[in-house]
Amino acid sequence: NGSTTGSIEWALNTLGTNGGLVWLNPGIYPCASTSLVIDWDWITIEGASAAYWSEYNNPYPTLSTPGTPGGAQITWTSGNGITIGTTTANMHGDTRHKGITIADLDLYGSNSAAYAIYDAAHTDSVTVDNSLFQGWQTAAIDESWDTHWITNNNFQSNNGGEIGRASC
Numbered sequence: 001n002g003s004t005t006g007s008i009e010w011a012l013n014t015l016g017t018n019g020g021l022v023w024l025n026p027g028i029y030p031c032a033s034t035s036l037v038i039d040w041d042w043i044t045i046e047g048a049s050a051a052y053w054s055e056y057n058n059p060y061p062t063l064s065t066p067g068t069p070g071g072a073q074i075t076w077t078s079g080n081g082i083t084i085g086t087t088t089a090n091m092h093g094d095t096r097h098k099g100i101t102i103a104d105l106d107l108y109g110s111n112s113a114a115y116a117i118y119d120a121a122h123t124d125s126v127t128v129d130n131s132l133f134q135g136w137q138t139a140a141i142d143e144s145w146d147t148h149w150i151t152n153n154n155f156q157s158n159n160g161g162e163i164g165r166a167s168c
Contacts, residue, residue: 008036008074012043019043019099024072033078035118039086042099047072047106073106080114081107081136085122098125098147109135115142115164128153139164 019042133140
C-alpha cells in the first residue's frame with residue numbers, strides 16, 4: 001500500500017530545476033525514519049486528502065492507531081517528516097528556496113520527537129494547505145519563512161504544538 005521514501009525522493013529529484021508536482025494517490029506511504037528532502041525551488045508535493053474529521057466516516061484515529069480519511073497518508077516512526085532546503089545548491093539565483101507547496105496530505109508522526117515539516121534554514125516561500133498533522137512531539141511545523149501561507153490545516157495530538165521554530 002503506497003510507496004517508499006526512495007520512490008518519493010526519486011520523483012522529487014527528477015523534477016529538479018524545472019520544478020513541478022509530485023502527486024500521491026490515496027494510500028499509506030511508510031517512510032520509517034527517513035525524512036523526505038525537498039531541496040529544489042518550485043516543488044509541490046500533493047496528495048489526495050480529506051484532512052477534515054467532519055468528512056471522516058471511520059473510527060476516530062489515535063496516536064497508536066492512525067487513520068486516514070481516504071487520502072494520502074505519509075507515516076514516519078522517528079525523525080523529521082519533510083525537510084526543506086538542506087543546501088543552497090539547487091536554487092534559482094537566490095539565497096533561499098522558494099515556491100515550495102505541501103498540500104492535501106496526512107502527515108503522521110507516530111509520537112516522533114521531531115517536526116512534520118522542518119526548515120533547514122535555507123527556505124523563504126512556502127505554502128502548507130489542507131493537510132493533517134498528527135503525532136508530532138516537537139511541533140507540527142518548524143518555520144521562519146518570510147513568505148508563507150499556512151492555511152486550512154488540521155492539527156491533532158501534536159504535544160509540541162502546531163508551529164514552532166528550531167533553527168535560525
